[in-house]
Amino acid sequence: MAKAKEGGSGFTRSALFRIGTLLGLVLVIFAFVRTTAVPASFGEYGRYRGDNITENVNKEAGFTKDNSVCGKCHQAELQTLAGNEHQALNCESCHGPGNRHTEQPAAVSLKITETAELCSSCHAEIAARSEDKIATVRPFMHSGGGDCVMCHNPHRPLARIGGEVQ
Amino acid sequence: MKKKINRREFLITSCRLLATAIIPVSSLGLMQKASLANGAVEDTDWAKVWEGKEWGFAVDTHKCIGCGMCVKACKQENHVPLDDEVYRTWVERYIETEQGVKIDSPDGGRKFPPNEVAGGKQFFVPKLCNQCKNPPCVQVCPVGATYRTGDGVILVDDKRCVGCRYCIQACPYGARFLHPETHVADKCTWCYHRVMKGLNPACVTVCPAGARKFGNLKDHSEVKEILETERIRTLKPEKGTKPMVFYVGLDEVVM
Numbered sequence: 001m002a003k004a005k006e007g008g009s010g011f012t013r014s015a016l017f018r019i020g021t022l023l024g025l026v027l028v029i030f031a032f033v034r035t036t037a038v039p040a041s042f043g044e045y046g047r048y049r050g051d052n053i054t055e056n057v058n059k060e061a062g063f064t065k066d067n068s069v070c071g072k073c074h075q076a077e078l079q080t081l082a083g084n085e086h087q088a089l090n091c092e093s094c095h096g097p098g099n100r101h102t103e104q105p106a107a108v109s110l111k112i113t114e115t116a117e118l119c120s121s122c123h124a125e126i127a128a129r130s131e132d133k134i135a136t137v138r139p140f141m142h143s144g145g146g147d148c149v150m151c152h153n154p155h156r157p158l159a160r161i162g163g164e165v166q
Numbered sequence: 167m168k169k170k171i172n173r174r175e176f177l178i179t180s181c182r183l184l185a186t187a188i189i190p191v192s193s194l195g196l197m198q199k200a201s202l203a204n205g206a207v208e209d210t211d212w213a214k215v216w217e218g219k220e221w222g223f224a225v226d227t228h229k230c231i232g233c234g235m236c237v238k239a240c241k242q243e244n245h246v247p248l249d250d251e252v253y254r255t256w257v258e259r260y261i262e263t264e265q266g267v268k269i270d271s272p273d274g275g276r277k278f279p280p281n282e283v284a285g286g287k288q289f290f291v292p293k294l295c296n297q298c299k300n301p302p303c304v305q306v307c308p309v310g311a312t313y314r315t316g317d318g319v320i321l322v323d324d325k326r327c328v329g330c331r332y333c334i335q336a337c338p339y340g341a342r343f344l345h346p347e348t349h350v351a352d353k354c355t356w357c358y359h360r361v362m363k364g365l366n367p368a369c370v371t372v373c374p375a376g377a378r379k380f381g382n383l384k385d386h387s388e389v390k391e392i393l394e395t396e397r398i399r400t401l402k403p404e405k406g407t408k409p410m411v412f413y414v415g416l417d418e419v420v421m
Contacts, residue, residue: 020182021181024186045212045313046314047313048311048313048323049325052323054210056321058359061357062368063365063371065365066371088374089374090374093239097242097243121233121276126232126279126280127284127285127288128261128278128288128289129231129232138280
């Protein structure tokens with residue numbers, strides 16, 4: 001009788017030990033996976049990696065703030081631009097992103113070599129493009145395929161031939 | 167009497183010892199992570215930066231001339247290959263004819279050919295991410311790689327994204343795409359990296375027609391003024407996404 005009782009409790013004990021060990025192992029594995037698989041900053045602000053905000057914000061800007069940045073060196077061009085049809089334009093709309101140029105003016109050139117296509121993106125005649133808002137032409141009929149700068153100075157667009165006379 | 171330990175007992179005991187030793191160490195590690203998360207890990211506390219900010223975007227479709235400067239500038243600013251047919255922002259042309267509405271956007275709106283149809287109602291509509299207040303793209307991401315910041319911009323974690331394209335499917339505006347070089351989801355961020363530096367988004371900066379406006383809705387900004395004075399519409403309001411790009415003069419046919 002006593003022997004049977006002893007044996008029974010021994011079995012219960014070993015079963016409990018086994019379950020306990022198993023539970024412990026599960027906890028250990030969970031803790032291990034949780035610490036290695038989930039990035040440190042995950043959940044800092046929401047269900048995402050908080051560090052990613054800084055990564056996104058730290059991306060380099062290609063375009064500068066506005067024309068005042070360009071005007072620091074290119075005052076003459078800005079003065080030419082003042083008061084004419086193109087004065088509201090941003091330099092970088094035509095010249096492209098200028099941040100690199102401000103850092104290395106000699107190495108990174110923003111010179112425009114071809115204008116027919118560039119000017120056409122705004123000034124080509126398309127039915128959806130209202131003539132009330134912008135002067136449009138049929139590029140080939142207008143210049144015969146020639147570059148716009150042959151006659152127009154983009155910084156003073158309506159002054160004829162080289163842009164010196166107006 | 168000395169107890170003899172057999173191999174089985176030895177293994178069980180050592181396993182038990184190991185487990186009891188590892189549990190407190192691991193939980194300590196977890197607790198450390200938690201306390202780091204509550205404190206300032208990085209030098210910036212973004213919650214504070216976001217305070218008093220809610221970005222909004224206004225597009226005046228009357229002003230857009232369909233030049234595509236925004237499309238090009240966006241690609242240059244955000245390193246999206248110019249030759250690939252994926253766009254963070256693009257310009258659509260709507261031509262209303264008797265046969266129905268024709269919509270096109272050749273090269274994202276950079277190369278509109280002079281169209282054969284001359285008459286009828288024709289106009290341009292710039293499109294971009296609407297940075298929805300209730301974004302389906304964020305909801306479906308299985309790995310938490312996309313999120314809406316406290317000031318209202320939806321960003322993508324390109325290190326965490328696995329490129330499953332659920333978000334691309336979920337967006338009702340077609341604003342997302344798989345980046346051809348990084349092979350992770352990419353989308354318009356309203357140039358969040360510029361905005362946080364005090365600059366306007368690149369498309370707003372270069373728009374020669376002033377059709378795109380960006381600003382803080384919780385401040386006296388141009389966008390707030392437009393919202394208060396103009397009659398505005400958002401895209402697909404029936405989807406319940408609560409878009410934050412507001413259109414002035416948006417025609418009924420625009421989808």
